[in-house]
Amino acid sequence: MIADQCVYVRCDPASGSPTIVAVHVDDMILCARTDTELSQLKGELASKFKVMDLGELTQILGIEVQHDSSNGSIRLSQVNYITHMLESVGMSNYNPIVTPVDPNVKLIPLTDGDPRIGNTKFQHDYLSGLGKLIYPAVTTCSNLVHAIQHLSQFSI
Numbered sequence: 001m002i003a004d005q006c007v008y009v010r011c012d013p014a015s016g017s018p019t020i021v022a023v024h025v026d027d028m029i030l031c032a033r034t035d036t037e038l039s040q041l042k043g044e045l046a047s048k049f050k051v052m053d054l055g056e057l058t059q060i061l062g063i064e065v066q067h068d069s070s071n072g073s074i075r076l077s078q079v080n081y082i083t084h085m086l087e088s089v090g091m092s093n094y095n096p097i098v099t100p101v102d103p104n105v106k107l108i109p110l111t112d113g114d115p116r117i118g119n120t121k122f123q124h125d126y127l128s129g130l131g132k133l134i135y136p137a138v139t140t141c142s143n144l145v146h147a148i149q150h151l152s153q154f155s156i
Contacts (some may be wrong), residue, residue: 028045
């Protein structure tokens with residue numbers, strides 16, 4: 001068995017077919033090429049541990065998983081996480097855009113005398129909003145990385 005920190009891969013000696021177990025705390029994702037291999041893996045785990053089969057993966061760690069068996073694709077999304085995050089920072093009524101940062105907008109630091117300078121609530125909300133964007137940026141929305149880096153230069 002080949003192992004990463006939380007991902008275990010086993011190749012069947014006869015067929016060379018891999019089965020994969022990804023573990024996070026008390027959740028597991030099981031992957032196999034065939035239903036038979038998946039059932040065998042579930043049986044082996046159930047014989048050694050108390051397990052509960054929750055069916056096909058639809059959500060893990062705030063990431064929604066959508067399977068399209070007609071073309072063999074998997075779509076990962078964090079719509080619920082991002083919607084909740086926007087609500088938590090009071091931005092749920094803003095309109096979505098295709099590009100996270102408009103290249104035609106030049107950001108400048110706040111000027112002396114601006115009431116937001118020294119306002120700890122404003123500073124907390126700003127930094128909290130940026131921090132909450134980091135998780136989707138490293139998981140499903142890599143297009144946010146540049147925007148987060150750019151906006152973090154203006155933390156006060």
